[in-house]
Amino acid sequence: MKTGAKTPEEPPSPSDLEGWRNVSAANGLRRLRPEDIVAAIQHVGPHGDQRLLAALITHVSEQLLRIIKRLVGKNHRNEGEDIIWRAHHQLIVAVLKPNSKDGQALCKSFRKCVEFRVADAIRAERKYAYRNQPFKTQPGVADDGEDTVETIESPEEGSEQAAEVQQLLNRIPDPRKREAFRLHMDGCPLSPGIGTTSIAEQLGISAKTAGDWIAETKALLKIEIGAAHD
Incomplete structure:
Protein backbone atom coordinates (compact mmCIF):
# COMPACT_ATOMS: atom_id res chain seq x y z
CA MET A 1 0.00 0.00 0.00
CA TYR A 130 15.32 47.48 33.93
CA ARG A 131 17.60 45.10 35.85
CA ASN A 132 20.68 46.46 34.13
CA GLN A 133 20.04 50.00 35.27
CA PRO A 134 22.39 50.79 38.16
CA PHE A 135 20.76 50.19 41.53
CA LYS A 136 21.80 50.68 45.13
CA THR A 137 22.28 47.68 47.40
CA GLN A 138 22.79 47.28 51.11
CA PRO A 139 23.17 44.36 53.52
CA GLY A 140 19.87 43.24 55.06
CA VAL A 141 18.38 40.57 57.25
CA ALA A 142 15.34 38.47 56.34
CA ASP A 143 12.55 37.61 58.80
CA ASP A 144 14.21 34.27 59.57
CA GLY A 145 17.50 35.97 60.39
CA GLU A 146 19.27 35.04 57.14
CA ASP A 147 21.62 37.68 55.73
CA THR A 148 20.36 39.12 52.46
CA VAL A 149 21.30 41.76 49.91
CA GLU A 150 18.47 44.25 49.55
CA THR A 151 17.76 46.38 46.50
CA ILE A 152 16.58 49.85 47.40
CA GLU A 153 16.30 52.97 45.24
CA SER A 154 18.02 53.33 41.88
CA PRO A 155 20.83 55.89 41.96
CA GLU A 156 20.91 58.53 39.25
CA GLU A 157 22.59 57.40 36.07
CA GLY A 158 26.18 58.55 35.86
CA SER A 159 26.44 59.23 39.58
CA GLU A 160 29.47 58.14 41.59
CA GLN A 161 27.26 55.81 43.62
CA ALA A 162 25.92 54.14 40.47
CA ALA A 163 29.46 53.55 39.22
CA GLU A 164 30.48 51.99 42.54
CA VAL A 165 27.48 49.68 42.58
CA GLN A 166 28.04 48.55 39.00
CA GLN A 167 31.70 47.91 39.75
CA LEU A 168 30.67 45.81 42.76
CA LEU A 169 28.30 43.68 40.71
CA ASN A 170 30.90 43.19 37.99
CA ARG A 171 33.17 41.47 40.52
CA ILE A 172 30.91 38.41 40.43
CA PRO A 173 33.08 36.30 38.10
CA ASP A 174 30.47 34.10 36.38
CA PRO A 175 28.09 36.09 34.13
CA ARG A 176 25.45 33.32 34.23
CA LYS A 177 25.44 33.33 38.03
CA ARG A 178 25.21 37.12 37.93
CA GLU A 179 22.22 36.86 35.57
CA ALA A 180 20.55 34.22 37.75
CA PHE A 181 20.86 36.54 40.73
CA ARG A 182 19.46 39.49 38.80
CA LEU A 183 16.49 37.42 37.70
CA HIS A 184 16.00 36.40 41.32
CA MET A 185 16.14 40.03 42.46
CA ASP A 186 13.52 40.84 39.84
CA GLY A 187 11.17 38.25 41.32
CA CYS A 188 11.55 35.61 38.61
CA PRO A 189 10.73 32.14 40.07
CA LEU A 190 13.18 29.25 40.12
CA SER A 191 10.71 26.84 38.50
CA PRO A 192 8.18 27.46 35.70
CA GLY A 193 4.74 28.73 36.66
CA ILE A 194 1.56 29.61 34.83
CA GLY A 195 2.29 32.45 32.41
CA THR A 196 5.82 32.96 33.72
CA THR A 197 9.32 32.11 32.57
CA SER A 198 11.55 30.69 35.28
CA ILE A 199 15.21 31.37 36.01
CA ALA A 200 15.99 27.73 35.22
CA GLU A 201 14.19 27.93 31.85
CA GLN A 202 15.83 31.19 30.77
CA LEU A 203 19.34 29.97 31.60
CA GLY A 204 18.88 26.35 30.49
CA ILE A 205 19.68 24.85 33.89
CA SER A 206 17.81 22.96 36.60
CA ALA A 207 15.92 24.77 39.37
CA LYS A 208 18.36 23.26 41.90
CA THR A 209 21.37 24.64 40.02
CA ALA A 210 19.69 28.06 39.79
CA GLY A 211 19.11 27.99 43.56
CA ASP A 212 22.72 27.02 44.21
CA TRP A 213 23.98 29.82 41.96
CA ILE A 214 21.82 32.40 43.70
CA ALA A 215 22.98 31.28 47.15
CA GLU A 216 26.62 31.38 46.03
CA THR A 217 26.19 34.85 44.50
CA LYS A 218 24.55 36.11 47.69
CA ALA A 219 27.57 34.93 49.65
CA LEU A 220 29.98 36.61 47.21
CA LEU A 221 28.03 39.87 47.30
CA LYS A 222 28.05 39.80 51.09
CA ILE A 223 31.83 39.50 51.05
CA GLU A 224 32.22 42.26 48.43
CA ILE A 225 29.83 44.63 50.20
CA GLY A 226 31.60 44.01 53.49
CA ALA A 227 34.97 44.75 51.90
CA ALA A 228 33.60 47.92 50.30
CA HIS A 229 32.50 49.23 53.70
CA ASP A 230 35.75 48.40 55.54
Whole structure:
Protein backbone atom coordinates (compact mmCIF):
# COMPACT_ATOMS: atom_id res chain seq x y z
CA MET A 1 0.00 0.00 0.00
CA LYS A 2 1.38 3.35 -1.00
CA THR A 3 2.03 5.72 1.87
CA GLY A 4 2.29 9.47 1.92
CA ALA A 5 -0.02 12.46 1.94
CA LYS A 6 -3.28 11.81 0.06
CA THR A 7 -3.59 15.48 -0.89
CA PRO A 8 -1.27 18.49 -0.47
CA GLU A 9 -3.31 19.58 2.56
CA GLU A 10 -3.73 16.18 4.25
CA PRO A 11 -0.61 14.98 6.08
CA PRO A 12 0.46 11.43 6.83
CA SER A 13 -0.30 10.25 10.35
CA PRO A 14 2.46 11.10 12.86
CA SER A 15 3.52 7.43 12.92
CA ASP A 16 3.76 7.12 9.10
CA LEU A 17 7.47 7.84 8.83
CA GLU A 18 7.72 6.66 5.22
CA GLY A 19 4.90 9.03 4.33
CA TRP A 20 6.76 11.92 5.96
CA ARG A 21 9.95 10.98 4.12
CA ASN A 22 8.04 11.13 0.84
CA VAL A 23 6.48 14.50 1.66
CA SER A 24 9.85 15.94 2.68
CA ALA A 25 11.58 14.58 -0.44
CA ALA A 26 8.85 16.11 -2.63
CA ASN A 27 9.30 19.52 -0.93
CA GLY A 28 5.72 19.27 0.29
CA LEU A 29 6.18 20.36 3.90
CA ARG A 30 5.32 23.97 3.10
CA ARG A 31 1.79 22.90 2.14
CA LEU A 32 1.10 21.28 5.52
CA ARG A 33 0.02 22.77 8.83
CA PRO A 34 2.91 23.33 11.25
CA GLU A 35 0.85 21.64 13.98
CA ASP A 36 0.97 18.36 12.02
CA ILE A 37 4.70 18.66 11.40
CA VAL A 38 5.38 19.26 15.11
CA ALA A 39 3.31 16.14 15.92
CA ALA A 40 5.44 14.14 13.48
CA ILE A 41 8.67 15.48 15.05
CA GLN A 42 7.49 14.46 18.48
CA HIS A 43 6.64 10.98 17.22
CA VAL A 44 10.05 10.55 15.58
CA GLY A 45 11.75 11.70 18.78
CA PRO A 46 15.38 12.73 19.30
CA HIS A 47 16.63 9.17 18.76
CA GLY A 48 14.60 8.40 15.63
CA ASP A 49 15.41 8.84 11.92
CA GLN A 50 17.95 11.67 12.11
CA ARG A 51 17.70 12.69 8.46
CA LEU A 52 13.91 12.97 8.62
CA LEU A 53 14.07 14.68 12.01
CA ALA A 54 16.54 17.27 10.67
CA ALA A 55 14.34 18.02 7.67
CA LEU A 56 11.21 18.47 9.79
CA ILE A 57 12.92 20.58 12.46
CA THR A 58 14.62 22.78 9.85
CA HIS A 59 11.25 23.50 8.25
CA VAL A 60 9.59 24.29 11.60
CA SER A 61 12.56 26.43 12.64
CA GLU A 62 12.23 28.53 9.49
CA GLN A 63 8.49 28.96 10.06
CA LEU A 64 9.11 29.99 13.65
CA LEU A 65 11.64 32.62 12.61
CA ARG A 66 9.31 34.09 9.97
CA ILE A 67 6.46 34.47 12.46
CA ILE A 68 8.64 35.72 15.32
CA LYS A 69 10.36 38.36 13.16
CA ARG A 70 6.96 39.72 12.10
CA LEU A 71 5.92 40.01 15.75
CA VAL A 72 9.10 41.66 17.10
CA GLY A 73 9.76 45.28 16.18
CA LYS A 74 13.21 46.79 15.70
CA ASN A 75 12.60 49.31 18.49
CA HIS A 76 14.04 46.90 21.05
CA ARG A 77 17.67 46.50 22.15
CA ASN A 78 19.81 44.94 19.40
CA GLU A 79 16.91 45.61 17.01
CA GLY A 80 14.97 42.82 18.69
CA GLU A 81 17.51 40.08 17.89
CA ASP A 82 17.80 39.00 21.54
CA ILE A 83 14.02 38.65 21.80
CA ILE A 84 13.82 36.75 18.50
CA TRP A 85 16.44 34.18 19.45
CA ARG A 86 15.19 33.82 23.03
CA ALA A 87 11.69 32.96 21.78
CA HIS A 88 13.02 30.76 18.96
CA HIS A 89 15.24 28.76 21.32
CA GLN A 90 12.42 28.18 23.82
CA LEU A 91 10.02 27.03 21.10
CA ILE A 92 12.50 24.69 19.41
CA VAL A 93 13.19 23.08 22.80
CA ALA A 94 9.43 22.74 23.31
CA VAL A 95 8.99 21.04 19.92
CA LEU A 96 11.19 18.20 21.19
CA LYS A 97 9.37 17.96 24.54
CA PRO A 98 5.89 16.55 23.80
CA ASN A 99 4.94 16.49 27.49
CA SER A 100 5.75 20.17 28.05
CA LYS A 101 3.02 22.82 28.03
CA ASP A 102 4.42 24.53 24.94
CA GLY A 103 5.14 21.20 23.26
CA GLN A 104 1.45 20.30 23.50
CA ALA A 105 0.29 23.80 22.55
CA LEU A 106 2.38 23.79 19.35
CA CYS A 107 0.46 20.71 18.19
CA LYS A 108 -2.90 22.40 18.80
CA SER A 109 -2.45 26.07 17.97
CA PHE A 110 0.99 26.77 16.56
CA ARG A 111 0.72 30.50 15.89
CA LYS A 112 -1.07 31.29 19.16
CA CYS A 113 1.66 29.49 21.10
CA VAL A 114 4.35 31.42 19.20
CA GLU A 115 2.57 34.73 19.91
CA PHE A 116 2.40 33.90 23.62
CA ARG A 117 6.08 32.97 23.81
CA VAL A 118 7.13 36.12 21.91
CA ALA A 119 5.09 38.27 24.31
CA ASP A 120 6.82 36.49 27.19
CA ALA A 121 10.25 37.12 25.62
CA ILE A 122 9.43 40.82 25.18
CA ARG A 123 8.46 41.05 28.85
CA ALA A 124 11.73 39.33 29.80
CA GLU A 125 13.68 41.80 27.66
CA ARG A 126 12.01 44.76 29.35
CA LYS A 127 12.86 43.28 32.75
CA TYR A 128 16.45 42.77 31.57
CA ALA A 129 16.69 46.43 30.55
CA TYR A 130 15.32 47.48 33.93
CA ARG A 131 17.60 45.10 35.85
CA ASN A 132 20.68 46.46 34.13
CA GLN A 133 20.04 50.00 35.27
CA PRO A 134 22.39 50.79 38.16
CA PHE A 135 20.76 50.19 41.53
CA LYS A 136 21.80 50.68 45.13
CA THR A 137 22.28 47.68 47.40
CA GLN A 138 22.79 47.28 51.11
CA PRO A 139 23.17 44.36 53.52
CA GLY A 140 19.87 43.24 55.06
CA VAL A 141 18.38 40.57 57.25
CA ALA A 142 15.34 38.47 56.34
CA ASP A 143 12.55 37.61 58.80
CA ASP A 144 14.21 34.27 59.57
CA GLY A 145 17.50 35.97 60.39
CA GLU A 146 19.27 35.04 57.14
CA ASP A 147 21.62 37.68 55.73
CA THR A 148 20.36 39.12 52.46
CA VAL A 149 21.30 41.76 49.91
CA GLU A 150 18.47 44.25 49.55
CA THR A 151 17.76 46.38 46.50
CA ILE A 152 16.58 49.85 47.40
CA GLU A 153 16.30 52.97 45.24
CA SER A 154 18.02 53.33 41.88
CA PRO A 155 20.83 55.89 41.96
CA GLU A 156 20.91 58.53 39.25
CA GLU A 157 22.59 57.40 36.07
CA GLY A 158 26.18 58.55 35.86
CA SER A 159 26.44 59.23 39.58
CA GLU A 160 29.47 58.14 41.59
CA GLN A 161 27.26 55.81 43.62
CA ALA A 162 25.92 54.14 40.47
CA ALA A 163 29.46 53.55 39.22
CA GLU A 164 30.48 51.99 42.54
CA VAL A 165 27.48 49.68 42.58
CA GLN A 166 28.04 48.55 39.00
CA GLN A 167 31.70 47.91 39.75
CA LEU A 168 30.67 45.81 42.76
CA LEU A 169 28.30 43.68 40.71
CA ASN A 170 30.90 43.19 37.99
CA ARG A 171 33.17 41.47 40.52
CA ILE A 172 30.91 38.41 40.43
CA PRO A 173 33.08 36.30 38.10
CA ASP A 174 30.47 34.10 36.38
CA PRO A 175 28.09 36.09 34.13
CA ARG A 176 25.45 33.32 34.23
CA LYS A 177 25.44 33.33 38.03
CA ARG A 178 25.21 37.12 37.93
CA GLU A 179 22.22 36.86 35.57
CA ALA A 180 20.55 34.22 37.75
CA PHE A 181 20.86 36.54 40.73
CA ARG A 182 19.46 39.49 38.80
CA LEU A 183 16.49 37.42 37.70
CA HIS A 184 16.00 36.40 41.32
CA MET A 185 16.14 40.03 42.46
CA ASP A 186 13.52 40.84 39.84
CA GLY A 187 11.17 38.25 41.32
CA CYS A 188 11.55 35.61 38.61
CA PRO A 189 10.73 32.14 40.07
CA LEU A 190 13.18 29.25 40.12
CA SER A 191 10.71 26.84 38.50
CA PRO A 192 8.18 27.46 35.70
CA GLY A 193 4.74 28.73 36.66
CA ILE A 194 1.56 29.61 34.83
CA GLY A 195 2.29 32.45 32.41
CA THR A 196 5.82 32.96 33.72
CA THR A 197 9.32 32.11 32.57
CA SER A 198 11.55 30.69 35.28
CA ILE A 199 15.21 31.37 36.01
CA ALA A 200 15.99 27.73 35.22
CA GLU A 201 14.19 27.93 31.85
CA GLN A 202 15.83 31.19 30.77
CA LEU A 203 19.34 29.97 31.60
CA GLY A 204 18.88 26.35 30.49
CA ILE A 205 19.68 24.85 33.89
CA SER A 206 17.81 22.96 36.60
CA ALA A 207 15.92 24.77 39.37
CA LYS A 208 18.36 23.26 41.90
CA THR A 209 21.37 24.64 40.02
CA ALA A 210 19.69 28.06 39.79
CA GLY A 211 19.11 27.99 43.56
CA ASP A 212 22.72 27.02 44.21
CA TRP A 213 23.98 29.82 41.96
CA ILE A 214 21.82 32.40 43.70
CA ALA A 215 22.98 31.28 47.15
CA GLU A 216 26.62 31.38 46.03
CA THR A 217 26.19 34.85 44.50
CA LYS A 218 24.55 36.11 47.69
CA ALA A 219 27.57 34.93 49.65
CA LEU A 220 29.98 36.61 47.21
CA LEU A 221 28.03 39.87 47.30
CA LYS A 222 28.05 39.80 51.09
CA ILE A 223 31.83 39.50 51.05
CA GLU A 224 32.22 42.26 48.43
CA ILE A 225 29.83 44.63 50.20
CA GLY A 226 31.60 44.01 53.49
CA ALA A 227 34.97 44.75 51.90
CA ALA A 228 33.60 47.92 50.30
CA HIS A 229 32.50 49.23 53.70
CA ASP A 230 35.75 48.40 55.54
